[in-house]
Amino acid sequence: MTTPAGSADTNLPQTGPSAYDDRRPPERELLDDCVHCGFCLPTCPTYQLWGEEMDSPRGRIYLMDLAQKGEIGLEGPFTEHIDQCLGCMACVTACPSGVQYDRLLESVRPQIERNVERTPSDRLFRNAIFALFPYKRRLRAAALPGAFYQRLRRVPAVAKLAEKLPGRLAAMESLLPPVSVREAFARLPTYTPAVGERRARVALLSGCVQDVFFHRVNEATVRVLAAEGCDVLVPAEQQCCGALELHSGREESALVRARREIAVFEKLDVDHVVTNVAGCGSSMKEYGHLLSDDPEWAERAAAFSARVRDVHEVLADLGPRAPRHPFRGRVAYHDACHLGHAQKVRAQPRAVLRSIPDLQLVDLPEAELCCGSAGIYNMVMPDAAAELGARKAANVRSVAPDVIVTANPGCLLQIGKHLGTTDGAADGGPIPLLHPMQLLDASIRGVPVPRS
Amino acid sequence: MTTSTTLRPDDLRSVRDALLDTAGTVSITGSGTAADWAGPLGPVDAVLDTTALTGVLTHNPGDMTVSVLAGTPLRTLAEELASHGQHVSFDAARVADGATVGGLVATADAGPAALVFGSLRDLVIGVTMVLADGTVSRSGGHVIKNVAGYDLAKLLHGSYGTLGVLVEVVLRLHPVPKRSATLVVDCSLDEAREHAASLLGGQYEPAALEWISDDGHGQLIVRIDGTADAVSGRLQRLREVLGSGARDASDTGPDAGPDSGADSGADPWARHAALVRGAPGLAVLRIGAKPSLLPGLITDLRADTVTAGLGTGVATVALDPEAVADAHALVHAAGGTSVLRTRPPGSDVPAWGPPPSALAVLKAVKNEFDPLGRFGPGRFAPWLVTPHDAEGSR
Amino acid sequence: MALDGGVRQAFERVLDPADVISNPVKCRAYECDGLTGYRVVPELVLLPRDAxxxxxxxxxxxxxxVPFVARGAGTGLSGGALPVADGVVISLARLKRVLEVDPVNRRAVVEPGVTNLEITAAAAPHGLYYAPDPSSQQVCTIGGNVAENSGGAHCLKYGFTTNHVLSFEVVLPDGSVVTLGTDTGEQAGPDLRGVFLGSEGTLGITTKIVVRLLRTPESVRTLLADFPSVAAAGDVVSDIVAAGIVPAAVEMMDTLAIEAAEEAVHAGYTVGVPxxxxxxxxxxxxxxxxxxxxxxxxxxxxxxxxxxxxxxPEERAAIWRGRKAAFAAVGRISPDYFVQDGVVPRTRLAEVLGRIADMGADAGIRVANVFHAGDGNLHPLVLYSAAAGETERAEKLSxxxxxxxxxxxxxxxGEHGIGTDKACSMPKMFSRDDLAVMARVRSAFDPQGICNPGKVLPTPRLCGERPGKYKPHPLEEAGVIERL
Structure with a gap:
C-alpha cells in the first residue's frame, strides 16, 4: 500500500486451486478484460432492483474471478448471485471494454449445475421445468384447459413436483396462456414456395414454446418470408434448440439438442436457418463456439451457426418487395434482450417495421432494461421478475402505443401478464401485443391487425 | 475603546511574524470598504492592515490564471490584466471603491455577473493563508482544475476575517467580452419578474439580470456579452421580448458597435452600484432566496431601495435599522439567508438571523483554526462567542 | 479484530436485518472501487433505504x-471508497430518487445515489440539464460527484461540481444531520459547503443534494479534427484561448487512445493519426x-x-461516446493499465507530453494520452502487461x-481525487503545515476520525512512519511562492 501516485496492481493473487472443474472454466483472459469501471451497473436489472454490488455484472465477474483464484467456493453466495442473473446481456452492450459476459456466464452456469447441490425443492422445480418446456407434446398437453394436471402427471418430474410443491406448479401453469386446441396442434407446411421470383431459400426453426403457444406467429412468419421471395422449409423432424437449457447451465442436454438440430438442418440446401425467436437465435449462433472442442462436431457446428439469422436480419437484407398496406398508429418496439443485447440486432427490426407505410415507431423508456422473462427466470425468481415486468409495463403505458411488438415469446408472455387486459390502448381496450411478423403479415395481406 | 497597534506587513513572512510577535485579538483590514459589514468588531489589540500586501506574483496569459497578494485592489489588478484582454469575471460594487482581493473574498461579496460566473468562491483556485498561531497554509494551486486536498479557500470565503489572514490568492481569468450591451426597461417588480421568466426560460443567455428600485422608480437592467456582430442580433431578440419600453443603455468593450445608439443618460450599472452601497441613515441587508420567492420577499420587506438579481436570487435592500430584525426573520422563514452590511453609525442592529443548522461545525472550525479567538471578535456574534467576545464589551 | 457482535445487532436494529450484509464472500464484492489495486474487505456492508x-x-x-466508508457506484479511480478493515461500508445505491425538478428556479433535488446522467434526464423535459459531465456520468452518482468535486469535459466553460451544487443535507460523522449551503450563491458565514465538496467522503455523507440546472444551449457545434502531431493540436488549443474563445470543451486524444476508442464504439475517429x-x-x-x-x-x-x-445529434453523441469510453476501451489494446490524472498549466502541455513520451520510451512502456486539453488535465494511460512482469516498471513510470x-x-x-492512491504523494505538493491545517478541518468535522479514515491525507500507517523528506515545491524553488 505504499505505491506512488496513480499506481496499483490490478490483479488478484492466486491463493489456492480454482473452484471450477476443468470443463470449460471461465477463461482467464475474459475475466481480465473487466477493468471494474462499473459502466454496466445502470443497465443491469438486478442492480437496478436491489442496488447490491454482488448482483451487478461487475460484482458477478468479481466473484467469478475470486472463484478462479481459489479465494471462494461455488456454493452459497456465488451460486446465489449467478442464479439471480437474468442473462439479459444488457451489460455486454454497455461495456466499453468489450467484456464477454455472455461467454463468462455460459461457462459458469454449467459449473454450478455440475458442482453445486441444489436444495431439494429447487431441484424438483428445475427438473419439472426442463421436463416440460423443451417438449412440444408435453407443452400441448399443458396448454389444454383443465388437462394440465392429468396429462402432465405422467411425466415423472412433474408428478413429483405436483406432489411436493403444488404451489410452484400452479405458478408455472399461470404463466402459460390459454391456447385453442386447433392452434396447439396445428402444423406448419414443410415447404412453402416463394411468391414471385425467388430471392432466397431458408429453413425455419419452428421452436417448442413458439410453435405451441404462438403458432400464429410462425404462420405469419412463413407467409411474410414467402411473400418477400423466400422458399421456406420447415423440417418436421426438428425439435427444441436447447436455448432454455443452455441459458440455465444445463449444458450437456443442451448440446445433445444442438447436435440433433445441426444434423437436421445441415442436410438442407438453404441460404439461411431462420428463427423468429430471439432466445433460439442467440443460442444457435453460439453452437459453433459451444462445440468448438468437439472434434466430430466443431466444423459442422461452426457452419451451422454461420447460417443462422434472425428473421429480421433476413428481411432487412433483402429489402421490402411485397407491397404493404398502411398501418396508422403508434407502434412500440420492445428489444428482446436476446435479440438486441445478445445478437446486437436492433436496427433491422426497426427497419422492417418502418417499411410499413404510416407506421409511427416509438421507443420505450429504459429500453435496455429486461422485462423479467429471461428464459425460465420468471419461474425460478418470480419476485424479481414481477418487479421488472411491472416496470416494463409502466414504461410501455408511458408512451401510449396502439400496438406493442417484440420478437420473443417469453417477452410476449411476460409483458402481456403485466400489462393486464384492461387498460392501455387509445380505444380503451387492451394494447395488442404482437410479434413484428404478425404486424407485417397483416400489412402485406391487407387484413386487420390481430388483437393477439 | 482601547488603543490598538497597527501592523502593516508587506509579504508572507512579515504577516507571519506580525502574528507571532503580537498577542491578543486582531482585526484584519484591507481598504476598509466593508469595515462595518457583518457583526460589529469588538475591541482588538492589533489591526493587521493588508494594504501593503500588493502586487501580481505571476500572470501567464496563456494559462488564464493570475496570482496576487491579497491586499491588491481588484481595480488595480483589472488595469494590469486589461492589456491582455483578460479580467476577473467579478463586478461587486466595492471594486470601484478600491476593495482588495482578500477583502472581497473574506466578505463573500459579488455583483450582477454572479448570474453566470458566481462569486469569488467560484473563481479563486488557490490561496495561501496565515492562521492565528502563525501557521502558513496553502491549498489549491495554480491550475484551474485541481482536486488535491481540501479547498481551504472556500472556508475563508465569507469568514469576515475570523479564520485566517489571506496573503496570496490565485484567480481564474476569463477573456474580456468583445462587446457588452445593456438594455433597460422601466417597470415594476411584477413586470420585471415576468420579463426575467421569459429571458431565463428562453435562449437569451443574459450575462446580468437585475431589477433596481429607488424612490418607487423601478428599472430592469439586462446585459449580454458576446462578439460584436452576434450581440447585435441577440439585442434585437431581447428587444422583442422586452417590448417597446426597452432602451439601449450602454454598449462597451473593444468591439462595441458603432450602431449602439446608447442613451447618453446615466449608466444603469453605476446606479445599481450606488444602490448596493446604501444610503445615509439606512441599514443595508444582503439577502438570498430562491429566485421564485425573492420578489415576494422584497415586497414584504418594504425596502427603501432595492437591487434584486432575478436570476441569482440575491438582493441588496436598504431598510430602516428598526426593521432589520424582522427582515432577518422574514427571509429565514422563506428558507433564505441574510447578512447585515452597513448600518448607521451607533445603531444596534442584529447582523445575523437565526443560526445555520451547521453552527456546531462552524464553531468547531473556528476552534481548530483560531482556538484563542484572536481574529475578528464579534463578527459572528451571537453565533460565535469566543473567549475574547465573552470578556469584551458586552 | 472483528467487529463486536453487539455492533452488528445495533445496525440490525436501525436497518432491516436483510440490509446488513455480513457474509464475507458478499462483502468481498465491496472490497475495491474503480481502482482495483487496493482491496480491503469490510466487516459489514450496510444498504440503507433512506436518509x-x-x-x-x-x-x-x-x-x-466504528470507521465507515460511504460508497456510491464505486467508480472512483483513486480508491476513495476503499473500505477500512474492521469498518463498515455504507452504500448509498438505494437512495436514488429524484425528489424534485424545479424548472422555475432551475434546480433539482436528488438523493445521493441518483446518477449524474439521470439528473439531466429528469431535467431534459424542461429544457434544462446538469452541467458537470464526468466521463462515467451514466453510472457515477451525484453523491460521489459531491465527494470528489467531479469535473468532466465541459468544466472548462461551466466549472466543476462545486460550481453547480447549491446545498446538501449531510450526516456528520457524529450522526447529526445538517444542511450545508443555501438556496442561492449567497452564504451566511464561511462556505462550509465549499470545503465539504471534494473532501472525498472524509467529512460526512450527503443524503440530499440540491443542484443547479442550466438551460440546454441553443446551439452546440462539435468538431473532430485530426492533426499531424500532438504539438500542432496543442497549438490549436493555445490559439483558441488566445482568440478569447472559451469553448465548452476541448479534448485531445493521441494515436493509441484513438485506436482504443474507435475499436470500442466506432465513432468515426481516424485510426492512425497522431x-x-x-x-x-x-x-x-x-x-x-x-x-x-x-x-x-x-x-x-x-x-x-x-x-x-x-x-x-447522433453524430455528436457518437464522438462523445468514443471520448468518454476511452479509458475503459484501453482495456482492448492492453491487458493492464494505470490511469493518471495530473494537471499542468495549459501552456506547458506540449512540454509535459514530450517528457511523458521520453519517459515511456526509456521505460519501454507505452503511454496512451487522452485528456482535457482546455484545462491542462492529463489522463496518461500507462499500458502494461502484468503477465509479462511489467507491473513494477509501469507503476514507477505512472x-x-x-x-x-x-x-x-x-x-x-484534476478530478479523480487523492483517495488512497495518492495520499502518500501529497507531501510532493503540500508542506507538512499545509497538510496539518487540512487535518484540522477534518478534525472539526470528525473529531473521532471514523469517517473514511486513511484517505486524502498521508498517514504513518499508510505511508510509513516518515512520509518522506520534504522536497521544496517547484514554484517555491522558482521563487514564485515562498515557504517559511
Missing part, C-alpha cells in the same frame, strides 16, 4: 467508534457561428488533416508522471 437510516447507521458507528481534437462550442446561435468559423480557421492554420463536423505534473507547477489530481 434517516443513513443517519441512524452513522450514529451507531459514532457510538461504537492526434485528434474534439472541440465543442455552445451558446446562442449567433455566437456559436462566429466562433466556430474562427476555430475552423485555427485548425486549418495548424495543418489539420481532416475536419469532421458533427452533422446531427508515479513519475504524477510528480512531473507537480514539478511543472500543476497538481497531482
Amino acid at each position: 434517516a437510516q443513513v443517519a441512524a447507521a452513522v450514529r451507531v458507528c459514532a457510538e461504537h467508534r 492526434a485528434a481534437l474534439v472541440v465543442e462550442l455552445d451558446g446562442p446561435v449567433e455566437e456559436c457561428d462566429v466562433q466556430f468559423e474562427q476555430v475552423k480557421e485555427i485548425c486549418d492554420r495548424h495543418g489539420c488533416t481532416r475536419l469532421h463536423i458533427a452533422g446531427s 508515479g513519475q508522471i504524477a510528480e512531473l505534473c507537480v514539478e511543472l507547477g500543476g497538481s497531482l489530481s
Whole structure:
C-alpha cells in the first residue's frame, strides 16, 4: 500500500486451486478484460432492483474471478448471485471494454449445475421445468384447459413436483396462456414456395414454446418470408434448440439438442436457418463456439451457426418487395434482450417495421432494461421478475402505443401478464401485443391487425 | 475603546511574524470598504492592515490564471490584466471603491455577473493563508482544475476575517467580452419578474439580470456579452421580448458597435452600484432566496431601495435599522439567508438571523483554526462567542 | 479484530436485518472501487433505504467508534471508497430518487445515489440539464460527484461540481444531520459547503443534494479534427484561448487512445493519426457561428488533416461516446493499465507530453494520452502487461508522471481525487503545515476520525512512519511562492 501516485496492481493473487472443474472454466483472459469501471451497473436489472454490488455484472465477474483464484467456493453466495442473473446481456452492450459476459456466464452456469447441490425443492422445480418446456407434446398437453394436471402427471418430474410443491406448479401453469386446441396442434407446411421470383431459400426453426403457444406467429412468419421471395422449409423432424437449457447451465442436454438440430438442418440446401425467436437465435449462433472442442462436431457446428439469422436480419437484407398496406398508429418496439443485447440486432427490426407505410415507431423508456422473462427466470425468481415486468409495463403505458411488438415469446408472455387486459390502448381496450411478423403479415395481406 | 497597534506587513513572512510577535485579538483590514459589514468588531489589540500586501506574483496569459497578494485592489489588478484582454469575471460594487482581493473574498461579496460566473468562491483556485498561531497554509494551486486536498479557500470565503489572514490568492481569468450591451426597461417588480421568466426560460443567455428600485422608480437592467456582430442580433431578440419600453443603455468593450445608439443618460450599472452601497441613515441587508420567492420577499420587506438579481436570487435592500430584525426573520422563514452590511453609525442592529443548522461545525472550525479567538471578535456574534467576545464589551 | 457482535445487532436494529450484509464472500464484492489495486474487505456492508437510516447507521458507528466508508457506484479511480478493515461500508445505491425538478428556479433535488446522467434526464423535459459531465456520468452518482468535486469535459466553460451544487443535507460523522449551503450563491458565514465538496467522503455523507440546472444551449457545434502531431493540436488549443474563445470543451486524444476508442464504439475517429481534437462550442446561435468559423480557421492554420463536423445529434453523441469510453476501451489494446490524472498549466502541455513520451520510451512502456486539453488535465494511460512482469516498471513510470505534473507547477489530481492512491504523494505538493491545517478541518468535522479514515491525507500507517523528506515545491524553488 505504499505505491506512488496513480499506481496499483490490478490483479488478484492466486491463493489456492480454482473452484471450477476443468470443463470449460471461465477463461482467464475474459475475466481480465473487466477493468471494474462499473459502466454496466445502470443497465443491469438486478442492480437496478436491489442496488447490491454482488448482483451487478461487475460484482458477478468479481466473484467469478475470486472463484478462479481459489479465494471462494461455488456454493452459497456465488451460486446465489449467478442464479439471480437474468442473462439479459444488457451489460455486454454497455461495456466499453468489450467484456464477454455472455461467454463468462455460459461457462459458469454449467459449473454450478455440475458442482453445486441444489436444495431439494429447487431441484424438483428445475427438473419439472426442463421436463416440460423443451417438449412440444408435453407443452400441448399443458396448454389444454383443465388437462394440465392429468396429462402432465405422467411425466415423472412433474408428478413429483405436483406432489411436493403444488404451489410452484400452479405458478408455472399461470404463466402459460390459454391456447385453442386447433392452434396447439396445428402444423406448419414443410415447404412453402416463394411468391414471385425467388430471392432466397431458408429453413425455419419452428421452436417448442413458439410453435405451441404462438403458432400464429410462425404462420405469419412463413407467409411474410414467402411473400418477400423466400422458399421456406420447415423440417418436421426438428425439435427444441436447447436455448432454455443452455441459458440455465444445463449444458450437456443442451448440446445433445444442438447436435440433433445441426444434423437436421445441415442436410438442407438453404441460404439461411431462420428463427423468429430471439432466445433460439442467440443460442444457435453460439453452437459453433459451444462445440468448438468437439472434434466430430466443431466444423459442422461452426457452419451451422454461420447460417443462422434472425428473421429480421433476413428481411432487412433483402429489402421490402411485397407491397404493404398502411398501418396508422403508434407502434412500440420492445428489444428482446436476446435479440438486441445478445445478437446486437436492433436496427433491422426497426427497419422492417418502418417499411410499413404510416407506421409511427416509438421507443420505450429504459429500453435496455429486461422485462423479467429471461428464459425460465420468471419461474425460478418470480419476485424479481414481477418487479421488472411491472416496470416494463409502466414504461410501455408511458408512451401510449396502439400496438406493442417484440420478437420473443417469453417477452410476449411476460409483458402481456403485466400489462393486464384492461387498460392501455387509445380505444380503451387492451394494447395488442404482437410479434413484428404478425404486424407485417397483416400489412402485406391487407387484413386487420390481430388483437393477439 | 482601547488603543490598538497597527501592523502593516508587506509579504508572507512579515504577516507571519506580525502574528507571532503580537498577542491578543486582531482585526484584519484591507481598504476598509466593508469595515462595518457583518457583526460589529469588538475591541482588538492589533489591526493587521493588508494594504501593503500588493502586487501580481505571476500572470501567464496563456494559462488564464493570475496570482496576487491579497491586499491588491481588484481595480488595480483589472488595469494590469486589461492589456491582455483578460479580467476577473467579478463586478461587486466595492471594486470601484478600491476593495482588495482578500477583502472581497473574506466578505463573500459579488455583483450582477454572479448570474453566470458566481462569486469569488467560484473563481479563486488557490490561496495561501496565515492562521492565528502563525501557521502558513496553502491549498489549491495554480491550475484551474485541481482536486488535491481540501479547498481551504472556500472556508475563508465569507469568514469576515475570523479564520485566517489571506496573503496570496490565485484567480481564474476569463477573456474580456468583445462587446457588452445593456438594455433597460422601466417597470415594476411584477413586470420585471415576468420579463426575467421569459429571458431565463428562453435562449437569451443574459450575462446580468437585475431589477433596481429607488424612490418607487423601478428599472430592469439586462446585459449580454458576446462578439460584436452576434450581440447585435441577440439585442434585437431581447428587444422583442422586452417590448417597446426597452432602451439601449450602454454598449462597451473593444468591439462595441458603432450602431449602439446608447442613451447618453446615466449608466444603469453605476446606479445599481450606488444602490448596493446604501444610503445615509439606512441599514443595508444582503439577502438570498430562491429566485421564485425573492420578489415576494422584497415586497414584504418594504425596502427603501432595492437591487434584486432575478436570476441569482440575491438582493441588496436598504431598510430602516428598526426593521432589520424582522427582515432577518422574514427571509429565514422563506428558507433564505441574510447578512447585515452597513448600518448607521451607533445603531444596534442584529447582523445575523437565526443560526445555520451547521453552527456546531462552524464553531468547531473556528476552534481548530483560531482556538484563542484572536481574529475578528464579534463578527459572528451571537453565533460565535469566543473567549475574547465573552470578556469584551458586552 | 472483528467487529463486536453487539455492533452488528445495533445496525440490525436501525436497518432491516436483510440490509446488513455480513457474509464475507458478499462483502468481498465491496472490497475495491474503480481502482482495483487496493482491496480491503469490510466487516459489514450496510444498504440503507433512506436518509434517516443513513443517519441512524452513522450514529451507531459514532457510538461504537466504528470507521465507515460511504460508497456510491464505486467508480472512483483513486480508491476513495476503499473500505477500512474492521469498518463498515455504507452504500448509498438505494437512495436514488429524484425528489424534485424545479424548472422555475432551475434546480433539482436528488438523493445521493441518483446518477449524474439521470439528473439531466429528469431535467431534459424542461429544457434544462446538469452541467458537470464526468466521463462515467451514466453510472457515477451525484453523491460521489459531491465527494470528489467531479469535473468532466465541459468544466472548462461551466466549472466543476462545486460550481453547480447549491446545498446538501449531510450526516456528520457524529450522526447529526445538517444542511450545508443555501438556496442561492449567497452564504451566511464561511462556505462550509465549499470545503465539504471534494473532501472525498472524509467529512460526512450527503443524503440530499440540491443542484443547479442550466438551460440546454441553443446551439452546440462539435468538431473532430485530426492533426499531424500532438504539438500542432496543442497549438490549436493555445490559439483558441488566445482568440478569447472559451469553448465548452476541448479534448485531445493521441494515436493509441484513438485506436482504443474507435475499436470500442466506432465513432468515426481516424485510426492512425497522431492526434485528434474534439472541440465543442455552445451558446446562442449567433455566437456559436462566429466562433466556430474562427476555430475552423485555427485548425486549418495548424495543418489539420481532416475536419469532421458533427452533422446531427447522433453524430455528436457518437464522438462523445468514443471520448468518454476511452479509458475503459484501453482495456482492448492492453491487458493492464494505470490511469493518471495530473494537471499542468495549459501552456506547458506540449512540454509535459514530450517528457511523458521520453519517459515511456526509456521505460519501454507505452503511454496512451487522452485528456482535457482546455484545462491542462492529463489522463496518461500507462499500458502494461502484468503477465509479462511489467507491473513494477509501469507503476514507477505512472508515479513519475504524477510528480512531473507537480514539478511543472500543476497538481497531482484534476478530478479523480487523492483517495488512497495518492495520499502518500501529497507531501510532493503540500508542506507538512499545509497538510496539518487540512487535518484540522477534518478534525472539526470528525473529531473521532471514523469517517473514511486513511484517505486524502498521508498517514504513518499508510505511508510509513516518515512520509518522506520534504522536497521544496517547484514554484517555491522558482521563487514564485515562498515557504517559511
